[in-house]
Amino acid sequence: AQTVTQSQPEMSxxxxxxxxxxxxxxxxxxxxxxxxxKQPPSRQMILVIRQEAYKxxxxxxxxxxxxxxxxxxxxxxxxxxxxxxxxxxxxxxYRASYDKVIFGPGTSLSVIP
Amino acid sequence: xxxxxxxxxxxxxxTGKRIMLECSxxxxxxxxxxxxxxxxxxxxxxYYSFDVKDINKGEISDGYxxxxxxxxxxxxxxxxxxxxxxxLYFCATSDADxxxxxxxxxxxTRLSIL
Numbered sequence: 462a463q464t465v466t467q468s469q470p471e472m473s474x475x476x477x478x479x480x481x482x483x484x485x486x487x488x489x490x491x492x493x494x495x496x497x498x499k500q501p502p503s504r505q506m507i508l509v510i511r512q513e514a515y516k517x518x519x520x521x522x523x524x525x526x527x528x529x530x531x532x533x534x535x536x537x538x539x540x541x542x543x544x545x546x547x548x549x550x551x552x553x554x555y556r557a558s559y560d561k562v563i564f565g566p567g568t569s570l571s572v573i574p
Numbered sequence: 575x576x577x578x579x580x581x582x583x584x585x586x587x588x589t590g591k592r593i594m595l596e597c598s599x600x601x602x603x604x605x606x607x608x609x610x611x612x613x614x615x616x617x618x619x620x621y622y623s624f625d626v627k628d629i630n631k632g633e634i635s636d637g638y639x640x641x642x643x644x645x646x647x648x649x650x651x652x653x654x655x656x657x658x659x660x661x662l663y664f665c666a667t668s669d670a671d672x673x674x675x676x677x678x679x680x681x682x683t684r685l686s687i688l
Protein backbone atom coordinates (compact mmCIF):
# COMPACT_ATOMS: atom_id res chain seq x y z
CA ALA A 462 0.00 0.00 0.00
CA GLN A 463 1.12 3.51 -0.70
CA THR A 464 2.19 5.58 2.28
CA VAL A 465 3.40 9.13 2.78
CA THR A 466 5.75 10.06 5.60
CA GLN A 467 6.64 13.47 6.95
CA SER A 468 9.30 12.95 9.59
CA GLN A 469 9.25 16.50 11.00
CA PRO A 470 6.12 17.13 13.07
CA GLU A 471 7.26 20.70 13.79
CA MET A 472 9.71 23.10 12.17
CA SER A 473 10.59 26.75 12.70
CA UNK A 474 12.32 29.30 10.54
CA UNK A 475 13.46 32.86 10.98
CA UNK A 476 11.66 35.40 8.84
CA UNK A 477 13.45 35.92 5.49
CA UNK A 478 15.39 32.66 5.88
CA UNK A 479 14.97 29.41 3.95
CA UNK A 480 13.45 26.21 5.27
CA UNK A 481 13.04 22.74 3.82
CA UNK A 482 10.23 20.37 4.75
CA UNK A 483 10.79 16.67 4.15
CA UNK A 484 8.47 14.10 2.60
CA UNK A 485 9.03 10.52 1.59
CA UNK A 486 6.57 8.10 0.06
CA UNK A 487 6.34 4.45 -0.73
CA UNK A 488 4.90 3.19 -3.99
CA UNK A 489 5.43 0.58 -6.66
CA UNK A 490 3.84 2.78 -9.29
CA UNK A 491 5.91 4.56 -11.93
CA UNK A 492 3.31 7.13 -12.89
CA UNK A 493 2.03 9.35 -10.11
CA UNK A 494 1.68 12.89 -8.88
CA UNK A 495 2.86 14.68 -5.76
CA UNK A 496 1.46 17.74 -4.06
CA UNK A 497 2.17 20.06 -1.17
CA UNK A 498 -0.83 21.64 0.55
CA LYS A 499 -0.77 24.44 3.10
CA GLN A 500 -3.29 24.71 5.93
CA PRO A 501 -3.15 28.05 7.76
CA PRO A 502 -4.98 28.61 11.05
CA SER A 503 -8.09 29.46 9.03
CA ARG A 504 -8.05 25.67 8.27
CA GLN A 505 -8.44 26.06 4.52
CA MET A 506 -6.45 23.57 2.43
CA ILE A 507 -4.47 25.47 -0.18
CA LEU A 508 -2.45 23.89 -2.96
CA VAL A 509 1.15 25.14 -2.86
CA ILE A 510 2.85 23.16 -5.59
CA ARG A 511 2.54 19.97 -7.64
CA GLN A 512 4.98 17.64 -9.40
CA GLU A 513 4.42 14.98 -12.03
CA ALA A 514 6.65 11.94 -11.50
CA TYR A 515 7.51 11.70 -15.20
CA LYS A 516 9.03 15.18 -15.15
CA UNK A 517 12.66 15.38 -14.12
CA UNK A 518 12.57 19.12 -13.66
CA UNK A 519 11.68 20.25 -10.17
CA UNK A 520 8.53 22.35 -9.89
CA UNK A 521 8.78 25.96 -8.75
CA UNK A 522 6.09 28.44 -7.72
CA UNK A 523 7.52 31.81 -6.72
CA UNK A 524 9.24 31.31 -3.33
CA UNK A 525 8.26 27.63 -3.20
CA UNK A 526 10.24 24.90 -4.90
CA UNK A 527 10.59 21.16 -4.58
CA UNK A 528 13.46 18.72 -4.65
CA UNK A 529 12.03 15.62 -6.28
CA UNK A 530 14.22 12.53 -6.05
CA UNK A 531 12.26 9.74 -7.74
CA UNK A 532 14.70 6.94 -7.03
CA UNK A 533 14.83 7.87 -3.36
CA UNK A 534 11.05 8.49 -3.29
CA UNK A 535 11.64 11.86 -1.73
CA UNK A 536 9.72 15.09 -2.31
CA UNK A 537 10.89 17.97 -0.13
CA UNK A 538 9.50 21.50 -0.14
CA UNK A 539 11.80 24.50 0.06
CA UNK A 540 10.42 27.86 1.14
CA UNK A 541 12.71 30.77 0.41
CA UNK A 542 12.54 34.23 2.00
CA UNK A 543 10.08 32.96 4.59
CA UNK A 544 7.25 35.29 5.51
CA UNK A 545 4.98 35.41 8.56
CA UNK A 546 2.11 34.31 6.36
CA UNK A 547 3.91 31.05 5.62
CA UNK A 548 3.21 29.84 9.15
CA UNK A 549 0.88 26.89 8.70
CA UNK A 550 0.56 23.13 8.65
CA UNK A 551 2.02 21.66 5.47
CA UNK A 552 0.83 18.35 4.04
CA UNK A 553 2.59 16.28 1.45
CA UNK A 554 0.25 14.21 -0.74
CA TYR A 555 0.59 11.42 -3.29
CA ARG A 556 -1.75 10.38 -6.06
CA ALA A 557 -1.35 7.48 -8.45
CA SER A 558 -2.99 7.83 -11.82
CA TYR A 559 -6.75 8.15 -11.46
CA ASP A 560 -6.58 6.99 -7.88
CA LYS A 561 -7.35 8.64 -4.57
CA VAL A 562 -4.97 10.95 -2.79
CA ILE A 563 -2.95 9.87 0.24
CA PHE A 564 -1.81 12.52 2.68
CA GLY A 565 1.12 12.59 5.06
CA PRO A 566 0.66 13.48 8.74
CA GLY A 567 1.76 17.08 8.26
CA THR A 568 4.51 19.43 9.43
CA SER A 569 3.67 22.47 11.51
CA LEU A 570 5.81 25.41 10.41
CA SER A 571 6.37 28.42 12.66
CA VAL A 572 7.93 31.63 11.36
CA ILE A 573 9.88 33.67 13.88
CA PRO A 574 9.85 37.45 13.36
CA UNK B 575 -19.15 32.21 -3.21
CA UNK B 576 -16.99 29.25 -2.33
CA UNK B 577 -16.59 26.54 -4.97
CA UNK B 578 -16.93 23.80 -2.34
CA UNK B 579 -19.34 24.53 0.50
CA UNK B 580 -19.62 22.52 3.67
CA UNK B 581 -22.38 22.84 6.22
CA UNK B 582 -22.34 23.21 9.12
CA UNK B 583 -19.01 24.88 9.82
CA UNK B 584 -19.03 23.75 13.44
CA UNK B 585 -21.22 21.29 15.31
CA UNK B 586 -21.37 20.07 18.86
CA UNK B 587 -23.56 17.08 19.58
CA UNK B 588 -24.03 14.19 21.97
CA THR B 589 -23.05 10.56 21.80
CA GLY B 590 -25.61 8.43 19.99
CA LYS B 591 -27.03 11.21 17.84
CA ARG B 592 -27.35 10.91 14.08
CA ILE B 593 -25.45 13.62 12.26
CA MET B 594 -25.28 14.63 8.64
CA LEU B 595 -22.55 16.79 7.15
CA GLU B 596 -23.32 18.25 3.78
CA CYS B 597 -21.13 19.23 0.88
CA SER B 598 -22.05 20.98 -2.33
CA UNK B 599 -19.84 22.15 -5.18
CA UNK B 600 -20.12 24.48 -8.14
CA UNK B 601 -16.94 23.32 -9.89
CA UNK B 602 -18.67 20.73 -12.04
CA UNK B 603 -16.29 18.02 -10.85
CA UNK B 604 -17.31 14.38 -10.99
CA UNK B 605 -15.14 13.23 -8.09
CA UNK B 606 -15.94 13.98 -4.48
CA UNK B 607 -14.28 12.88 -1.26
CA UNK B 608 -14.76 12.97 2.50
CA UNK B 609 -11.76 13.13 4.82
CA UNK B 610 -11.27 13.48 8.53
CA UNK B 611 -8.30 15.28 10.01
CA UNK B 612 -6.85 14.40 13.39
CA UNK B 613 -3.71 15.89 14.95
CA UNK B 614 -0.60 13.95 13.95
CA UNK B 615 -2.50 11.79 11.49
CA UNK B 616 -3.08 14.14 8.60
CA UNK B 617 -6.13 13.65 6.43
CA UNK B 618 -7.58 10.18 6.17
CA UNK B 619 -10.05 9.17 3.50
CA UNK B 620 -13.49 8.09 4.68
CA TYR B 621 -15.44 7.67 1.43
CA TYR B 622 -15.11 8.77 -2.15
CA SER B 623 -17.29 8.89 -5.23
CA PHE B 624 -16.15 9.13 -8.84
CA ASP B 625 -19.64 9.81 -10.17
CA VAL B 626 -23.24 9.81 -9.03
CA LYS B 627 -23.60 6.03 -9.18
CA ASP B 628 -20.22 5.26 -7.68
CA ILE B 629 -19.48 5.04 -3.94
CA ASN B 630 -16.27 3.63 -2.50
CA LYS B 631 -15.00 3.05 1.00
CA GLY B 632 -11.82 4.73 2.09
CA GLU B 633 -9.43 3.62 4.79
CA ILE B 634 -11.66 4.55 7.75
CA SER B 635 -15.27 4.06 6.65
CA ASP B 636 -16.55 2.18 9.71
CA GLY B 637 -19.22 4.18 11.52
CA TYR B 638 -19.87 6.42 8.52
CA UNK B 639 -22.11 6.35 5.48
CA UNK B 640 -22.45 8.63 2.48
CA UNK B 641 -24.96 9.63 -0.14
CA UNK B 642 -24.23 11.16 -3.54
CA UNK B 643 -27.53 12.87 -4.22
CA UNK B 644 -26.36 14.61 -7.39
CA UNK B 645 -23.13 15.45 -9.14
CA UNK B 646 -22.89 18.53 -6.98
CA UNK B 647 -23.87 17.06 -3.61
CA UNK B 648 -22.16 14.52 -1.38
CA UNK B 649 -23.23 14.08 2.24
CA UNK B 650 -21.59 12.23 5.10
CA UNK B 651 -23.61 10.67 7.91
CA UNK B 652 -22.68 9.41 11.32
CA UNK B 653 -25.51 7.06 12.24
CA UNK B 654 -24.74 6.97 15.95
CA UNK B 655 -22.00 9.41 16.87
CA UNK B 656 -19.28 8.44 19.33
CA UNK B 657 -16.65 10.66 20.97
CA UNK B 658 -13.71 9.31 18.93
CA UNK B 659 -15.41 10.69 15.83
CA UNK B 660 -14.61 14.16 17.11
CA UNK B 661 -12.47 15.64 14.33
CA LEU B 662 -12.24 18.17 11.55
CA TYR B 663 -14.03 16.88 8.44
CA PHE B 664 -13.25 17.97 4.91
CA CYS B 665 -15.08 17.53 1.67
CA ALA B 666 -13.03 17.75 -1.52
CA THR B 667 -13.60 17.55 -5.25
CA SER B 668 -11.38 16.87 -8.23
CA ASP B 669 -11.63 16.81 -11.98
CA ALA B 670 -11.71 13.37 -13.56
CA ASP B 671 -9.54 14.60 -16.43
CA UNK B 672 -5.99 14.35 -15.25
CA UNK B 673 -4.53 12.90 -12.11
CA UNK B 674 -2.25 15.90 -11.83
CA UNK B 675 -5.22 18.00 -10.95
CA UNK B 676 -5.33 18.94 -7.28
CA UNK B 677 -8.23 18.42 -5.00
CA UNK B 678 -10.33 21.42 -4.07
CA UNK B 679 -11.39 21.53 -0.46
CA UNK B 680 -14.24 23.03 1.47
CA UNK B 681 -13.52 24.99 4.63
CA UNK B 682 -14.13 22.00 6.86
CA THR B 683 -16.63 21.08 9.54
CA ARG B 684 -15.36 20.89 13.09
CA LEU B 685 -17.39 18.21 14.82
CA SER B 686 -17.32 17.67 18.57
CA ILE B 687 -19.13 14.73 20.12
CA LEU B 688 -19.65 14.85 23.86
